[in-house]
Amino acid sequence: MPTQDPHSIRDILTSIRTIALVGASEKTNRPSHEVMQFMQAHGYRVIPVNPRLAGQQLLGETVYADITSLPEPVDMVELFLAPERTDAVIDQAIELKVPIIWMQIGVINEAGAARAETAGLTVVMDLCPKQEIPRQGIPAVSSGK
Structure with a gap:
């Protein structure tokens, strides 16, 4: 069962440092762009993933x-994809042993979540870290640089 527990969410957001954001967009009005910018401003390293933009800078x-x-390895894979497009990424995350899969608001894949959890990954579904960080009162993280 994907976690919605506030304590678990807080633990995740205070322990991760590097995020692969799948479905990243160069369009500034897209939620994935806004969330990437917000997470970077809070000290997270966010690596954008989008085959259409591969090799470009975002x-x-x-x-x-x-x-x-x-x-490099990442602590979390964040999915900004239509639910029917998440299975391949979930399976790759399982294979790579990425500790956490975070599916954005509206991105719901119960079967994929169950596969990931059976493989030992933590899954968050139908939540947004940009909303959870202020809700949890989490300060910006140190990038360690």
């Missing part, structure tokens, strides 16, 4: 085609 980061192309 908010100072190189865009990758998929999470298997990432040059």
